[in-house]
């Protein structure tokens with residue numbers, strides 16, 4: 085039997101129909117991999133391949149963008165998928181939602197993923213001989229040490245009465261840290277991450293500037309920081325903020341506004357996307373729903389909806405347009421809240437319910453009309 089070399093993607097594609105060769109893909113890989121492959125849309129336009137950097141809308145790579153991607157999204161996602169499981173998911177969710185500076189969150193996340201340039205990591209890359217922690221001088225400086233073991237950190241936690249749960253010996257230090265953090269209340273969480281960040285801050289001051297380390301100073305620094313957060317929080321709560329109700333805003337005359345949305349059915353791997361086009365009076369001038377198969381997650385569903393919106397716009401010869409969707413992920417368009425996007429959302433649901441995919445040439449259902457009318461009335465009534 086002659087086995088061809090599977091070296092290029094084109095071998096998995098029926099070029100005539102621009103579809104995946106499903107039998108062949110199932111033959112080569114397991115089912116879940118196959119599903120992920122089928123979820124990749126194939127371009128029908130026959131464009132040449134080019135390298136793109138997916139973290140930027142422009143597709144251009146820059147060191148800055150790479151650094152940001154490494155520090156945030158990629159690490160979050162890859163750690164989710166890794167064997168650490170649920171503990172880490174909870175940890176990251178609470179870390180990112182904590183009311184604290186982004187740079188501190190990034191430092192913690194980088195440390196948990198062992199990507200901080202401490203002496204242990206530098207030694208591994210032979211930039212220096214392994215060196216002990218400059219603060220306590222007791223152990224090799226590595227992520228375990230900076231997150232947990234450093235006696236200075238432990239003393240800080242004891243002095244600031246951070247609750248440390250008891251762990252079985254088998255639990256690793258990073259997991260201990262993750263569990264302790266997740267179990268702590270909001271203020272303890274702040275103290276924990278600020279103390280770790282401040283340990284690294286004072287360590288750098290010592291290493292790079294030769295600044296003397298003082299325990300008192302570090303404690304003052306952490307206390308001051310937590311105090312400031314409280315003050316900011318209180319002033320936010322006490323100052324009466326004008327309540328601005330968000331409403332859908334019609335486009336300027338001559339411009340068409342497209343609202344899009346996707347309804348994602350996880351089990352069936354289906355996504356129904358909807359695009360609703362309205363003019364400056366709020367009148368519906370076009371509507372489309374579209375059914376996608378092999379969609380793996382809600383993010384992909386939203387991206388597909390966004391793409392449909394643009395294809396729809398070019399098909400309808402809308403030359404001047406604004407596009408709005410409500411996905412919170414990083415697709416480059418104007419993100420709005422679900423409230424504003426109600427009409428497109430309703431259209432996606434109606435398309436799904438009635439199994440109608442395509443242009444709604446004879447008009448949209450009453451529920452969508454109603455949502456659009458409400459948008460218009462809200463705009464007229466705005467004060």
Ligand SMILES: [Zn+2]
Pocket residue numbers: 217218219220221222223229233234235236
């Ligand atoms: Zn130390």
